[in-house]
Structure formats: C-alpha cells, structure tokens
Amino acid sequence: MTATDLAASEQIAMRDLLGAVNNDLDTPLGPEWERAAWAVPRHRFLPERIYLGDDLEPCTRAEAPETWLRAAYANDSVVTQINDGQDPGDGERWASSAASAPGIVFRMLHMLDLADGHRVLEIGTGTGWNAGLLAHRLGPENVTTVEVDPVLAAEADARLRKLSLEPTVSAGDGALGHTSTQPFDRVEATCSVRSVPQAWVRQTRPGGVILTPWETPWLCYGLLRLKVGVHGDASGRFSPHSAFMLMRNQRTDLRIYRDVVRDDHQPEESRTTLSPWTVTGDDLAAQFAIGLQLRDVWRTWHDDPDVDGVASRLWVATTDAASWAAVDWDGHSDDRFTVWQYGPRRLWNEVEAAHDWWTHAGRPAPDRFGLTTLPDRGEWVWLDKPDQPLPTTG
Known part of the structure; x- marks a missing residue:
C-alpha cells in the first residue's frame, strides 16, 4: 500500500467512524469534537502491536496494516497491553490496557459539559488519545492526565508531543488525583472504580463534575456523574453504557x-x-x-x-x-x-x-440509581433520591 493509498484509507476510515459514533449517540457529535477527531486521529495513538479477539492474538501494523487500520477505526475498544506489560510466554493472556471504543469516548466527553477555560483532570491516560481530544478542545495548558503505568505514560506523552499537544502527563496512582494547587472543573476517569476516591472530590471545585465508569464485582457496567458540593460532598446519578478496565489499585485477583x-x-x-x-x-x-x-x-x-x-x-x-x-x-x-x-x-x-x-421496586433501570459521598459518612447508593438508600448486605 502506497503512502497515498494509506492516506486515502485513513480518510475513509475516519468518515466511517464518525458516522458510527453519531449513530451511537443520543445527539449528533458536536462540531468541536468532530474537529478534534480529525486533528487528533485515533490511529496516531495506537501502538504498533495491538491484540485482537477473545484470544488476544497480537497484530502488528507492519505485518498486517489493513487489519491494524480496521481495528484503529472500528467503533470498538482495542486492547493495547496485556499482563501489565509483562511477557506471558505460554501462560494466560489478559487485557491490562485498552483504547476505549470511540462511541463511549465521545459520549463521556459530551457528558462532561465542557466550557472554554475549564481545567480537566483525566485519570487513566492509556494511549493518550482522550487527553489529546481534551487538549485540542480546551488547550493543553488546561489538561492534566495521570497514568499508573510509567511506560504507558511515557509513550502517550511522546505521541501527544508529535502532534504538538502537550498536556501535563504524570505517572502515578490515579486514585490520589494530582498535586496541582488549583482545583479542577472536571475530573474524568477512563478506568472503572468500585468506590469514588475522596481525592477526586477534594480536587474538584464546588459545582464541578466527576465522571467515572463504574464496576461492582458482580458487573462492570455504567457511568457515574457526580456534582461536587461546597462541603466536600458529591452526589449524582448512574447511566447505562460502558465497560472499562478496573483501576489497578481496586483490583481483586480471586479464583x-x-x-x-x-x-x-x-x-x-x-x-x-x-x-x-x-x-x-x-x-x-x-x-x-x-x-x-x-x-x-x-x-x-x-x-x-x-x-x-x-x-x-x-x-x-x-x-x-x-x-x-x-x-x-x-x-x-x-x-x-x-x-x-x-x-x-x-x-x-x-x-x-x-x-x-x-x-x-418496579425493575428500575440504572439511571434511577445514584450515589452520594460525604467526607464524614462515606458513600451510599440510592434509588431516585439520596434519602432512599438501597438495602445492602455484607
């Protein structure tokens, strides 16, 4: 495939992807995000080696460029790391990092309800694509992203720099947030959590928003959007959609x-x-x-x-x-x-x-449930409103 053919294929793939994303969303993709998608192409943020299928078979761009490009522009997640970056040899392979499906990426960006000048903290840099989209929309100076894996953080930082997008990229425990002295307007996690870290609440200004994928040991599903109050509290509702990898420090490895x-x-x-x-x-x-x-x-x-x-x-x-x-x-x-x-x-x-x-209770859907967290009372889940907590066990 010549360079001209490759460029044409990338253009076609991008148009197809944007069409698929628009079909996924409740409202059409905003023009600011469509511009960001073209300026921050997804394929520029995938590693040369990705992993496909249930067996996580490796696929390299050099050996299978058309298969690799199809994966890059499919409206689906792409596994980009297995076994926390360690060679599994003949042992079991398991996904440890992935590029999220574009449909859910843009859905979450829409749910953040961003405005010019907003400062955003992203938890889970991964490939760097989401940070790149945010940096294009808000300016790199307003975006901070934290990645627990120092190798992934360095790779993402390099990809962002190649496109002249230079948000603050830090390697560290995302559950601790970031050491910035100014509060953030938005905190967005690209990994799921089983409990909301209090550091995120403390580092978000009153009136700000925390958006995170959700998981329980029973099911990885749902998004949680919290609004932060003036007393260190945060409250909000769940919505359906999404299945993200769990934050590493909340994992349980049980058989x-x-x-x-x-x-x-x-x-x-x-x-x-x-x-x-x-x-x-x-x-x-x-x-x-x-x-x-x-x-x-x-x-x-x-x-x-x-x-x-x-x-x-x-x-x-x-x-x-x-x-x-x-x-x-x-x-x-x-x-x-x-x-x-x-x-x-x-x-x-x-x-x-x-x-x-x-x-x-009438078989309520996920969007009837919510969560509230208070610094002195912890967090609880409720149905319809915070004074109707769910029965819990354990």
Whole structure:
C-alpha cells in the first residue's frame, strides 16, 4: 500500500467512524469534537502491536496494516497491553490496557459539559488519545492526565508531543488525583472504580463534575456523574453504557479453586427456583441492581464441571473469600436448582433477596440509581433520591 493509498484509507476510515459514533449517540457529535477527531486521529495513538479477539492474538501494523487500520477505526475498544506489560510466554493472556471504543469516548466527553477555560483532570491516560481530544478542545495548558503505568505514560506523552499537544502527563496512582494547587472543573476517569476516591472530590471545585465508569464485582457496567458540593460532598446519578478496565489499585485477583473453596468445607444443601441465568444473563438492569446491593460479591460460571448430574454451575463468593455458594443446573429442569452454601453468610439467599427487592421496586433501570459521598459518612447508593438508600448486605 502506497503512502497515498494509506492516506486515502485513513480518510475513509475516519468518515466511517464518525458516522458510527453519531449513530451511537443520543445527539449528533458536536462540531468541536468532530474537529478534534480529525486533528487528533485515533490511529496516531495506537501502538504498533495491538491484540485482537477473545484470544488476544497480537497484530502488528507492519505485518498486517489493513487489519491494524480496521481495528484503529472500528467503533470498538482495542486492547493495547496485556499482563501489565509483562511477557506471558505460554501462560494466560489478559487485557491490562485498552483504547476505549470511540462511541463511549465521545459520549463521556459530551457528558462532561465542557466550557472554554475549564481545567480537566483525566485519570487513566492509556494511549493518550482522550487527553489529546481534551487538549485540542480546551488547550493543553488546561489538561492534566495521570497514568499508573510509567511506560504507558511515557509513550502517550511522546505521541501527544508529535502532534504538538502537550498536556501535563504524570505517572502515578490515579486514585490520589494530582498535586496541582488549583482545583479542577472536571475530573474524568477512563478506568472503572468500585468506590469514588475522596481525592477526586477534594480536587474538584464546588459545582464541578466527576465522571467515572463504574464496576461492582458482580458487573462492570455504567457511568457515574457526580456534582461536587461546597462541603466536600458529591452526589449524582448512574447511566447505562460502558465497560472499562478496573483501576489497578481496586483490583481483586480471586479464583474459586485457588482462593475460595477448600476440600474440608462442608456446605449446606438447599433448593431454589430462581434461575442463575436470571441474575447473570442479558438483563443488565437486574445485574446492575444486584451488584449495587451486594458490593463485595462476585460470580463466575463453570460449564460442564466434573460432577455427576451437573451440566453447569454458577459460583458466587465474597471478595474476602470467606463465604461462597454454588448453584447447579442438571441440564433438564428450568425451574428448580440445587444450591450449596458455605461460610458465615448465605450468599445465594442474599442474591435472591436483592433480586426480589429489585423486582418489587418496579425493575428500575440504572439511571434511577445514584450515589452520594460525604467526607464524614462515606458513600451510599440510592434509588431516585439520596434519602432512599438501597438495602445492602455484607
């Protein structure tokens, strides 16, 4: 492919991408962001090696330029780092950094409701593309971005400089925010959190906005937009959309047979009519509500376990590995399942209660939920308004 052909392909790919993004958004992409997209092309921020598919197969620009370019301009996320930058060899590969899907990138930029002169703190520099879009819109002097991985921070800084965009790029723990002496008008995270760091609230001016992807151990889903008050408080609502990688200092690395279940555990047996697929399937609103109530509970599926009479098993466990439950499907019955529970908590009972609460509350969607955080009371999740907190367990 000649340089002329490549340039033409990039132009076509950009137009197609902007069309796909506009189809994703509730309102058309603002002209300021369309100008930024052309001035800060996404492909200039992807590394030479990316990882594609469920198996995270490497794809290099030199060896497969057309495949690489398609990935660069697809309205989808692109994995840009695996295993925190360490060579996995023949071991398991897992994504540790990615370029977010352009549709969600521009949705979040729209949700920030930016104005000229706003100072923005970005948490999670990644490739640097989002920081570049912000710097084009607001001016580099108004953008600060923090990346926990020093290698990624240095690479992003170099890419931004090549386009004469030079926001402040810092390597450090994003949960601590930044050491700037002036408060920010906006804080935007490009990694999900399970709890809002108080440093972000302290470093945002009253009336300012914090926007972050959200995750519970049950489900990675949703955006949280908070408005900061005058007393160190912040409150706001969730919205659907997004699935981002979790902030590194909030990760939990747990596996059922390695960390939770032991040979000497003697679980209690019972039955349930609540299908495990009802609380783990396509109904993201149900999963979201369960995750908000069971903030320390995670789950994983085990298909075709080596157990007589069990076709599939759902495992549920606490993040401290103290309690667990298993729900077995025999491959035939769709209205009765065997339950095994161990530990001080009866986790499947809690799941049933959480789902029952959500059902009786009218099956609320994510945008009916919100979160408030106060410096002296911590944070709590609510339905419709802050004085209606959710029932919680644990």
